[in-house]
Amino acid sequence: MRKFTSITILTNFFLFLLTLLSISKVEAQNSAVEISAKNIPVNLVPGKNYTIAFEISNTTGNPLNLSSEFVVSKQFYLTANLKKFEVSANDKKIVLFTFSVNNHCAASDYKASLKIANGNNNMPIASREITLSVSKLYNLTVEVLNAPEYLRLEKEYFCEYLVTNNGNSEEKITFESSNALKIVPDNTLLKPDSSMVVAVYQLVPENVRSKTMVLNNLKAYMVSNGLLFSNRVAITLYPNNTKKPDLYHRFPITVSTIFNSLKGLDTLNVFKFKVSGQGFLDKGNDHYLNFEYSGPSQSDIVRFGDYERYSLLYKNKKMEAIVGHVNFSLSNITETSRYGTGGILNYDFGKTTATVFYVKPRFTKQISDSYGGKILYNLSDKTYVEAGFINRTLFEDSEEFNSKIFNIASFYTHDKIKINGEIAYESNYKTNGFAFSLASYLNLRKLYFINSAQYSDKNYKGYLRSSKQFLSQTNYR
Structure with missing residues (x-):
């Protein structure tokens, strides 16, 4: 019995000594490395990316070869969770981890921990646990799924909307619509990342006399916070007494x-x-x-x-072209109007508009053909200038010859005032000619003033020839 007691005492002493050695070993391991989190992100939002930094301190006098593992919930995605590095004696090392939050991660607190181990034998050395808080996300989308292209003979119609919960919590949603006959369904409980089709029925307005538009809309309210999400669609409504489109x-x-x-x-x-x-x-x-x-x-x-x-005739937003029997006008003192067979092309470059033409006149034997063009440039919304050219084949005094006319004109319009002026130069193999015109207009409610002057010398072979005109006119309304 005495011998058995001695053995028991020795055994207990040995276990106590082993425990002390183990505790000393753990304390030595824990004191060798210290971990601190530098920037723990708060109020995490689903679908966003975040970076967290840990500072690893080596408190020993020897360099340490370490490995780290960042353990997070399955609701987070890490680009890399294992990293190996070396920390010099009595030095520090910053370790970065980048992660993203699942798009539909529920709002809650999630535990995450950084574990440090010996890089040579993977023996644990230290660890640090942190809490990552995910905020509640409220987000609905309301999309038009189906709507009539137009209405005419219908008494009522409906549009379908697709309502999707893009948040991270289950939400009760109620539906409303302006002038709705009924909404099916009028409320629902929608889980994260789920959708529902909602139909909005509406009566077609009566006694419509002309083409118009009707609006159909859907408003989705979150009961938990009162947030409103909505969408609408416009539908063409034709009166019954007109043709269908x-x-x-x-x-x-x-x-x-x-x-x-x-x-x-x-x-x-x-x-x-x-x-x-x-x-x-x-x-x-x-x-x-x-x-x-x-x-x-x-x-x-x-x-x-x-x-x-x-x-x-063909026309789009930039160009207009006409061929066949056309009527062209360059200006009052060059060629005010000429009808014939040919073509005219206008092109809009923005501030500049260019025109080219060819006309073989009808109902006259004095001109066999004419071609040319003009360029209009807008200096402002009130002022523009214009330069033109025309070449004509004339038949006069039993002789056929070419005549060229060049002109420059300017136009100014502002409220009640309008002013325009033009000069032209004509040249043929026999003579050269000159012409000009100037006109002004003033509109004063009941009084309208017109003043104009035109001049062309005897050698000028344009629309006006050897002409001197002055006009001053006042109209009372």
Whole structure:
């Protein structure tokens, strides 16, 4: 019995000594490395990225080869959670970890810890636990899912909206809409990252006399905080007494004819027809086309005297082109108006507009053809200048020759005042000529004043020739 007691005492002493050695070893390990977190992010937002810095201090007199592991919740994503590094004796090392928060991470406090181990044998040395707090995120999206393209004969209609909870908590949502007949459903409980289709029914307004727009909207309220999220859609409403819109966007063409038979000394049969079309070539109304043909010529019959004519016009936001029978005007003292066969092209460069043309005049034998162009430049919204050129083939005094005219004009408009002036120079192989014009207009409510002066010398072969004019006029309304 005495012998057994001695063995027990020795055993307990040995265990006590082993415990002291273990405690001493842990304390030595813990005191060798100290960890401090420098910038713990607060109020983390789902979907965002964050960086946290830890300061690792070596309190020993020897360099330490260390490895670190940053352990976080599954709701966080780390770009790298394991890092190895060396800390010099009695020195410090900054270790950075970058992580992102799951888009639908629930609002809560999450534990994270940095574990430091011996880089050679992976024996734990120290650890530091921190708390990462994720804030509550309130976010709904309301998207138009389905809506009528237009309304006309319907008594009621509905639009569908897709409501999605992009937050990180389950939310009770109530729905409202202006002038709604009913909403299906009118409330719901929506989990994070989930969606629901909501239909808004509405009556179609009655007694609509012209094309108009109706609005359908959906308002989604979060019960927990009163936040409002909404969307709306505008729908074209046509009156019942008008044609439905052409869903195929066809180009309208009109054809008309006339036939007459005249009996007298001779029997004359007159047949004419006209084909025309005008409209936009695309649904965006960016490209416009207009064409017309009328004929054939019936100029030898007084009662139905008419001439064949045709034209094709194309226009968009920058350009306008017309070919066929056209009418062109350069200016009052150069070529005020000339009708014939040819083409005109206008192009808008912004502040500058350029025009080129070619016209073979009809109903005159004095001019066989003419071509040229002009450039208009806007100095401001009230002032612009214009420069032009025209070359004509003239037939005068049994002689055919070319005549060139150059002109510069300026225009100013401001409220009640309008002023414009122009000078022109004409040249041909025989003579040179000069002309100018100046005009001003003043509008004073009931009084309207007009003053103009025009001059062209005897050698000038433009629209005005050897002319001197002065006009002063006052109109009372």
